[in-house]
Amino acid sequence: MEPLVKLRLPLFVIFAIMVAGTVGYRVMYPVSLVDAFYMTVISVSTVGFREVFPLDSAGKLFTVLLILSGIGAMTFTLSYLFQFVIQGQLLGLVKRRQMEKLLASLKNHYIICGLGRVGEQIAKDLERSGKPFVVIDENPEALERIEKGSHPCVVGNTTNDEALQKAGIKRAKGLVAASDSDPDNVLTVLSAKMLNPAIFIVARASHPDVFEKLYKAGANRVVCPYHSTGQKMAAMLVKPLVHEYLDSMVYGTGLEIRLEELELPEGAEIAGKSIGESAIRKRTGTTILAIKKRDGNILTNPEVSTILEPTDRLILVGTTGQLQDATRMLLPANHSSDT
16 A cells, blocks of 8 residues: 555545544534634644633533543544654655656656566666666565666556556666566567567577467567576687677677667658768768668668668667767768758
């Protein structure tokens, strides 16, 4: 229950005592509603003001019961309020409100469903690359590590539509189904695709048998950590220098040069031109290593005569500054003039 919801009971008890006292005095004595309410207030609050009308034995007993009831209700309410503030629940409530505002403002972000060992590593990589992301997990303790880094998170089941909607699924760019449970990942992918058919999804599979189910549910890519780890260890063993070099370029851990994936938007200055005509290497210093065309065909080491078309996805290699220049070059012509 929410802390403020818990506070409803003691407040209701105090209200009931006030009503009962006012009605009781009105029934027992021929006094006005204001006088009856006044007597109730000074009795419950024990302020010690004089009575506005004389009390007989029954009235005194009724007043004693009213005072004892009021003291009990007020003590319980004040102790709960004290606990509410001291234990940080008020701070937590404010923090949750801030988190809700942050979640509502996110767009083109990534959603990590499941904060196990795989999910936590994905969060670290996204944080290092400066990409906005939201984490969904049922374990509040696991999410505390993410919250300390000021990253938004949602406590809930990753298969639940409500949790996905809180994470901004309809405005998200991509989603990772990284739970340890294959059935949960299948349901997460299915729910995410129903809420946002255009979202790009990478799913984890513990067993190869689940690959087909995840693809049918809507996953764009499926990864088996054990299979991928085996391949990576074999590459380290057979081609250690090649692996180290590529790893450095992709993750930017050792070399200034790195790889980047960019999409050529509609209205870009170089759209419809060949690679040679665009002079992208001369103008930015980056090199196009591969192009994924609209039909899914991937051109590796494309010729300079290759036409660059809108929605082409370019894999570029260069330094951070060169890649930033290439990113600006790929902006639509009207956007470039505005900026």
